[in-house]
Amino acid sequence: MIICAGNSETFSFASPMGVGLIETSINLTRLCLFDKPEFLLFVGSAGSYGDHQILDIVESKTAANIELAFLQKKAYTPLENVVSAQIDGVKDVIVNSSNYISTDFALARKFLALGVALENMEFFAVLKVAQEFQIPAGGVFCVTNFCNETAHEDFLTYHEEAKAALQLHVVERMKALLS
Secondary structure, X not given: OEEEOEOOEOOXXXXXXXXXXXXXXXXXXXXXXXXXXXXXXXXXXXXXXOOOOOOOXXXXXXXXXXXXXXXXXXXXXXXOOEEEOOOOOOOOOEEEOOOOOOOOHHHHHXXXXXXXXXEOOOHHHHHHHHHHOOOOEEEEEEEEEEOOOOHHHHHHHHHHHHHHHHXXXXXXXXXXXXX
């Protein structure tokens, strides 16, 4: 099953689950309880912490939930904050999830030092729910912005083009799988 966030980020081939960690967790859990999918593929936009360029397509099976206060040494968590559906030992792009968008590029660069490359508001919730229900899962993202002071404006500028690129990428990958 292919899923997406919703609101302005929908696709004809994907079921919307909600925006952010909470809506996604609730709606995806409900879906899995009543009609458990064999596989989950999340499709959405992402912000880059600096290594990936605008309109890059990135695939991942690893997500984190690291808040900016952690980077500033002003918070800690007793919870597991990285989840992966990736095969052990295989390097993967880590996508951070938070209900907030990072706008401080200096702090965003600190994510790179931790091995975290992108941010997307929903992906951590997708992988946690998939883990709970033992469903293989992954994500495909198109970069719409850098995590800096113009993040929102850049997101708005590139969002439609990113959605078109994601649609093309998913269709091409599906064709390749079915061939």
